[in-house]
Amino acid sequence: MKIILGLIVCFCVATTNLYSQSVSKSSKQKFIAEFDAYIQEVLKNTDIPAIGISILSGGKPVFVKTYGYANKEAGIKADNNTLFYIASSTKSFTALSAALLEEEGKIQLNEPIDKYLGSLKFNNLIPVRQITIKHLLTHTSGLSNDALGFRMAYSGDIKDKEIDHVFTGAMTYTDTMFNQYNYSNLGYNIYAVLLRTYLKLNWKDVIATKILKPLGMTHTTSYMSEALKNGWIVAAPYQAVGYNGAVLTNLPKQDNNLQSAGGIFSSPKDLAKWLEVNMNTGKINGRQVFAKETIEKCQTGYAFVERTLQPFTGLSQYGLGWIIGEYKKEKVIYHFGGFPGYTGHISFMPDKKIGVAVTTNESTMGARVATVLATFAYDWWLNEKGKDTIYERKKNELKQMYEGFKKASAKGIEDKAKRASKLSLPLTEYTGEFANEFFGTMKIFLNDSVLSAAIGNMQSSSTYFTEEESIRVELIPGTGEVIKFIKDEKKIIAKLVYNNFEFIKMPKKD
Template structure:
């Protein structure tokens, strides 16, 4: 049987057109689309992927493959909304810079100035600035706020403000320099809501989404689901049933300023054009040029560790910065259970790339190969097809080795001995926290311990520490719940440092 090869496709292209390929050469993109489709078929991955390529101020290629909803046979298209997770950060940072340009705040405003009525313990709030929060150099953490906003969904304006006071310094060895996370953006969003008496979602719509013309981008899941357009379901090749959506789906309550947008590939490509054209598109100045330029200037120095093949030397306002193929590249990616998003662009070359996927484990690796091909082709590199074929073979080898590893891991976890010191029934009950709501521990239909917390749920499995269990609130990612046992009673549980009291 004849096997399609990207290398063969490129050889044919060179015979037909010996001059250097241009962005508008449709055969270049036909080779890419055929290869992506072939790899996904061979992996047995029916999830979707949306690709948009930008060059010289316009979208030069779009591709839509796979399914937004596998069971219903609904294919991904240009209107399919994907959750983009942390790729939200460039939007939130841009919103804050627009307000700064209007004189509504300064980037050296301190946390003490932001929250003058709150008393913080363990650090001097007057030394932590808004700039520090938005560039991951604050040296702070706030696990309760992060979990409430992104996962449990149990919060309101009052509790969010109170949770701000639970901000703590990182351990000494992690306090200085760059440490990526959601906390800074979450803290800034709480301040913005208080300061401007409007939700961060509403402010983002007014300051960024509408002015830039992103008509299919929203910070509310309820808006994304209105009408006839598809919202991509989350899938994972790590699941026992890879065609079944993951249980954990985003809701309005779990969309947050560090990871809270749903968008389409064309909308995100438009956003990249605005980045590449100094705030202009279609001949109109939609965002002040100075704001766009400032957002691209590195503020923090990272630890220099790359993500896959993507260099990360600095962090600007919502963008990583580094070298890629001899060009400056700005990028931000997003990952969450069942989703991966890639936004990147080269200012000097005028090239940008959007890749959205509703699968979170193999998709980042596949996206890396797509990026190598797209940027390589547009920069005139040789052997991009051969590299893609080789990368595909390596990806397939990893996929073939994955199933036995998953099976062995599940078997090992199932063989763990329970370390509970009391009868299982003693742990059942309602556990509450004054700001974080309640966790419920009960038996499911198979008499297994089931723990729920807002939008989260997990059947608990045995863990190696005394009076502890393992949960997967986030699919394919484990956490530990520890029970506080006093005599013959269970009085509380601890999760990621948060204490819930039993009632």
Template sequence: MPASSSRKLWYPVWLLALSMLMAAWPCAADTTALEMPATLPAPAAIDALAERTLRLFNVPGLALAIVQDGHTVFERGYGLRDRDRNRPVDPQTLFGIGSITKSFTAASLALLVDQGAIGWDDRVIDHLPELQLSDPYVTRELTIRDLLSHRSGLGEGAGDLMLFSRSQFTREEAVHNLRFLPLSTSLRSHFAYNNMMFVVAGLLVERVSGERWERFVQKRLLDPLGMSGCHADPVAALAHPAQDADIAVGYHEIGTTLMKLPSDPLKAAAPAGGILCNADGMARWMRLQLGAGSIDGRQILSRTQRDAMWTPQTILPPGPTAALSRQHFRSYGLGWFLEDFKGDERIWHSGTVAGMVSLVSMLPERGTGFVVLTNQEDSNATNGLVAALTEAVQGGSFDWLGEYKRREQAAGAARDRRAVDLPGSAARPFLHPPATELAEYAGNYRDSWRGLFSISLQGDHLSLRVSKADDLAGSMDALPHDLFVVHWDDRAFNGSDDAYIQFQRDPDGRIVSATMRLIGSDFSFDVQDLTLRRQPS
């Protein structure tokens, strides 16, 4: 697809500046100075990589920005932000940046640390005394540092059913219900990616600052940084957009068909994934990070706290491409992933929300950063493009886009092989019990942290509806032994999250409870933590 919108490219000036910096290298003492040469690809080569990404991964549109030595040296849009209306992506197009928001929540707390209002090792209950987890020891000992490093003991994605699928939970309600969620491990013993802890962190920002998280982030970070058009309040930003607002539409691929997704304003989850931003604004965010908290001569955040966020807290196993990228370490800091890529330190975070995938990746020793924002739920596109750009800066030639496409195809082939044994296949056909038998399962069920689940008989089949979520409902197909499969009605939004529901009986043979388990692998659809207890009729 042809590229669109503006480009910022100070190419000859940048090369001159680089040669001058390298000449002065022996006396350089600033740790933010360029420590390794970084040769960016020519603009035409960057365009070719971006356009190949769109084609390979069926992505409607993307925005790309590159920063180097404190400047935004390239920013451009490619493809379409809205296929139905044929609207192009440009550097000002707003995307949901998903979990990259976590770095803003961490920075918000860092500002409060700079003020002396909190310390990283303060106990959370000293500022949020109402916080309660299922283990009294963890409740008592959990620190602010723990909130931001995915080591609380909660399982991967635990609590996410209160945050996504257009949830109606408030932030306060979701945090209150943490007391009912089971822990998977002991405190600080394992990494388990968890959004709820960043929701707690957002509530902590509010309690200490006296301002809503959305206002604090907008006033203390986005506006001072000049992140034009970026919004910390997704509910307000998406409520009444202008007729031709420059906002990307998210898409989900089913087979080879792209399905348009409605926006998810993330009412409770904003501190974990709610910011809307554009490539131009995210370039400024990277400039602040690479500038040790400073941008355009203004110190927004202290170098000490920037360094704290980039300090490893929780050890991670090597990533899936570790052998190819010659990865020696991988960890999580405070709101950032930390690793090495072919000898370069790499600071990064990705985000996925409502049909959009984003990735920020920085190479501090080269003074270089990349941001890619896309409107299709395929992380192979963002990972492949950023890896290709990193490879080019390092002077390599490995085909990362081709590698990620091969991995995607292999994963698809593996899914196809598994499909022969999935529920509804010839090997495991669904049953068709009469309505009189299905009525035995109908009724209201309640889970301690997620609330009410209603199962009703609709003609010759059962239907399940989940409370406090717009349109989270599905039909149920029967398998042997009181086992059903829930097929969610909204196939574009939740089609990959179909789940088993297993009913239990008491000694008299009456249905008394049910548990659920995801058929697929979306960690954010954490039905495995549910225990549905039947309510008296």
């Protein structure tokens, strides 16, 4: 019996190793030729400045290639070391770094956050002995704090003293949402504050020392200043607007708004390493970099989630920074990311040893193109029947979709230009500084006789809006945000409302 069991074990190990080496040279070459041709056809009709793609099969990279321009205006081409912003795909890095700290005994994911708050005390009633770090990292804490997420991801107003005030003063809790999945950046932002408070550590430095350095990810960072200092090529952010094609956005990422839920820039070459170590349970090039148990902990589902976003739809689970779902009945582990000017798709099939990373520096068509290219790669390596016909149709659908978008976008721009002002006072009466205790200070000023708004890193000129005493801005590029001015009893502008939050007008400084 022992001999038979031994043979079975040997056979299983042998077949596993055989699969990891099963990609033939001819298959690889055929895939590269077909995939490359398809990518170039898709890019002809979508105005995406640059796209970086990493494909793994048999647990190893078989295709790493970058297309287009990191910066069109400057004529800077993108390559495999070009940095793309991966947005919320950062969460898998942050969660792994937390698991590694637990492995070292420095934190415990199942312990309540009360232990890690230090001197921080919440103004509102928060069940700090019930909510754990794991709740934070799986989006099940029941907590809310819009101002904290706004500062960390957008405005960049993140001085420790201000963040601590927002953290303790604006945090709220909804009991019916506890243990219920509710996706946002907040849990990861709270974790970063706890890490600073309890261990005096910056989440960025933990990831750099415990993940990036051991993996040799030499063109990945959470510091834009590091990329600039090293002279790395960074893909600039674009959005397609009307018939103008892709234009630069007005909210570039900086050190102060790269945050723990979405704060990493990485290259196609480095993302291939990230896929390899995750799909091979901590191994890269046969070397065990991270403990198998730690990787498996991150890839275990802890909260159920119904997914509607293509291509991995249906009932799934959220792990630590990863979503566990299915594609054509095959298990897939993934996380997407998006921000004005960027899209990211990182996914892999652990059982089939197929992985995909697609990053773009355009956010109008970027996610749609990434989805089509990702499923093309999966279907090719899964040897799906009829894929040629399917992807010819999808290519045409992308073209039609983009043409439709351009038409609709151009009409929207034209319609907004026809709007009449609904402001009743001279424009100078609306200018000044408006403060919100938690969101910060918004400046309203005239720029070439046009009202403009700025808060932290964010700035936007305005257009007229359809409501009285209101203007439309895009502090977050690609969105239509309304600022409504409120008069006092003397018919003087006393405050404004932005995203349902009031900002009080401050006295003019002498």
